[in-house]
Amino acid sequence: MADKAENYHKQGLRLFxxxxxxxxxxxxxxxxxxxxxxxxAYLHRGGIFLxxxxxxxxxxxxQRAKDLRSGKFSGKGKGKSREKRSAKPLKVNWRDVDNIYxxxxxxxxxxxxxxxxxxxxxxxxxxxxxxxxxxxxGEGGFGKPDAGSRPSPAILELVNGRxxxxxxxxxFEPTADDVSIIRQxxxxxxxxxxxxxxxxxTAEVRPGHKRMSNPLRGHVETIETVDGTIHHAAIHPDxxxxxxxxxxxxxxxxxxxxxxxxxxxxxxxxLDRYLGEILLEKRFIGKDVLRKSLEEHRQAKNLQxxxxxxxxxxxxxxxxxxxLDRAKREKVENQRKTGEILLASGLADKKQVMEALRCQKYLxxxxxxxxxxEKGVVQEKEIYIALAEKFRMPFVDLRRQKFSRNSLTLLSxxxxxxxxxxxxxxxxxxxxxxxxxQKAAYLREEIMKERKCREVRFVLSQPAPLRMIIDMLYKxxx
Numbered sequence: 001m002a003d004k005a006e007n008y009h010k011q012g013l014r015l016f017x018x019x020x021x022x023x024x025x026x027x028x029x030x031x032x033x034x035x036x037x038x039x040x041a042y043l044h045r046g047g048i049f050l051x052x053x054x055x056x057x058x059x060x061x062x063q064r065a066k067d068l069r070s071g072k073f074s075g076k077g078k079g080k081s082r083e084k085r086s087a088k089p090l091k092v093n094w095r096d097v098d099n100i101y102x103x104x105x106x107x108x109x110x111x112x113x114x115x116x117x118x119x120x121x122x123x124x125x126x127x128x129x130x131x132x133x134x135x136x137x138g139e140g141g142f143g144k145p146d147a148g149s150r151p152s153p154a155i156l157e158l159v160n161g162r163x164x165x166x167x168x169x170x171x172f173e174p175t176a177d178d179v180s181i182i183r184q185x186x187x188x189x190x191x192x193x194x195x196x197x198x199x200x201x202t203a204e205v206r207p208g209h210k211r212m213s214n215p216l217r218g219h220v221e222t223i224e225t226v227d228g229t230i231h232h233a234a235i236h237p238d239x240x241x242x243x244x245x246x247x248x249x250x251x252x253x254x255x256x257x258x259x260x261x262x263x264x265x266x267x268x269x270x271l272d273r274y275l276g277e278i279l280l281e282k283r284f285i286g287k288d289v290l291r292k293s294l295e296e297h298r299q300a301k302n303l304q305x306x307x308x309x310x311x312x313x314x315x316x317x318x319x320x321x322x323x324l325d326r327a328k329r330e331k332v333e334n335q336r337k338t339g340e341i342l343l344a345s346g347l348a349d350k351k352q353v354m355e356a357l358r359c360q361k362y363l364x365x366x367x368x369x370x371x372x373x374e375k376g377v378v379q380e381k382e383i384y385i386a387l388a389e390k391f392r393m394p395f396v397d398l399r400r401q402k403f404s405r406n407s408l409t410l411l412s413x414x415x416x417x418x419x420x421x422x423x424x425x426x427x428x429x430x431x432x433x434x435x436x437x438q439k440a441a442y443l444r445e446e447i448m449k450e451r452k453c454r455e456v457r458f459v460l461s462q463p464a465p466l467r468m469i470i471d472m473l474y475k476x477x478x
């Protein structure tokens with residue numbers, strides 16, 4: 001039944017997007033009849049009611065949607081109090097690559113609130129600085145009815161962790177760096193700068209973009225924005241702006257599948273492909289060699305301590321096995337570990353056991369790229385070129401890079417040496433920084449505090465040249 005209601009709701013959104021308002025109302029109503037606790041259907045039907053001057057019905061639907069989303073709606077009696085939920089950013093582990101927005105889709109943990117299409121939207125409580133959200137009235141005529149692109153429903157996920165849903169939003173108006181919230185009378189209610197938005201989610205494709213029959217055919221990325229949200233998204237093949245990433249939700253069951261993410265508010269990107277696939281595609285390695293290396297890597301990570309000790313102590317592994325089997329047969333109450341058994345038997349000394357433990361730990365933590373380089377299958381530079389593609393970063397060979405004296409002053413010596421990063425250039429208030437690990441992207445906020453620039457862009461480099469240049473330009477320079 002829930003799926004049927006969702007299907008009616010989606011059809012209503014499609015009809016709304018092409019201006020068939022009455023037909024859209026009918027489908028939203030069918031969705032509500034099947035699922036009376038469907039807040040999105042109430043919200044969008046209420047928006048159409050307000051737009052067609054059915055004010056009482058529209059306000060009632062909007063209020064019902066708010067009550068359902070607040071989790072306080074009882075369905076009985078009157079005078080029930082509703083507590084306003086606190087807006088706490090959702091903290092997400094980077095390893096949880098699923099789209100968190102859809103995973104918690106009535107959004108109870110994200111503190112989502114609705115902007116009232118008829119007026120007050122609670123912007124003042126969002127914790128923005130005073131000029132972050134401009135009131136449209138009196139600002140260059142923005143308060144007048146606007147004849148721009150057709151407004152559509154959208155969710156604005158803000159950098160402070162809040163999410164606000166509106167029935168009428170115009171993207172990239174009045175300037176390319178803004179989003180306008182439109183009232184039902186056609187006036188611009190608020191203007192939101194893109195720098196305060198982590199992600200825009202819409203039910204409609206952006207004007208000028210072709211609708212993809214199967215968005216998931218595009219390459220899929222895991223994207224982390226500065227508010228801590230993880231997006232699992234298929235990237236649109238037509239990127240007409242270098243400061244906005246256009247993509248689709250990789251989750252099919254969501255009405256707001258189109259996403260627009262300001263590049264400045266992306267903390268980290270990762271292409272959902274294995275490193276081996278990229279190495280094969282770039283012809284850095286052959287398929288048979290890769291398959292064999294992957295199997296050897298798996299065996300190395302699972303290598304038993306006894307075999308490592310046998311190599312270190314230069315004893316037959318059969319003697320190791322015999323001693324371990326004997327200890328197992330004795331069924332000692334406090335079973336000793338492998339290293340203790342072999343140490344007590346005299347087959348290995350303490351130094352050999354400790355070296356074997358360190359070797360086992362090293363092998364278990366070894367990444368496939370490091371393993372391939374150590375085997376001599378690929379060069380380190382080729383691994384970093386592939387990693388740069390996986391993490392959507394440009395690769396730079398620092399040994400071919402020229403450095404100016406001005407670049408040395410872009411960040412403090414202490415900051416550069418501590419974090420092993422290298423500032424390369426500052427152009428149009430955008431600082432380019434070389435790093436040797438994609439996790440350095442988490443330094444973005446710290447770098448912007450250190451330098452006071454508009455944006456930081458990272459490039460990936462090999463560790464040895466980067467450390468050598470830092471040592472030469474900063475440490476030895478005193």
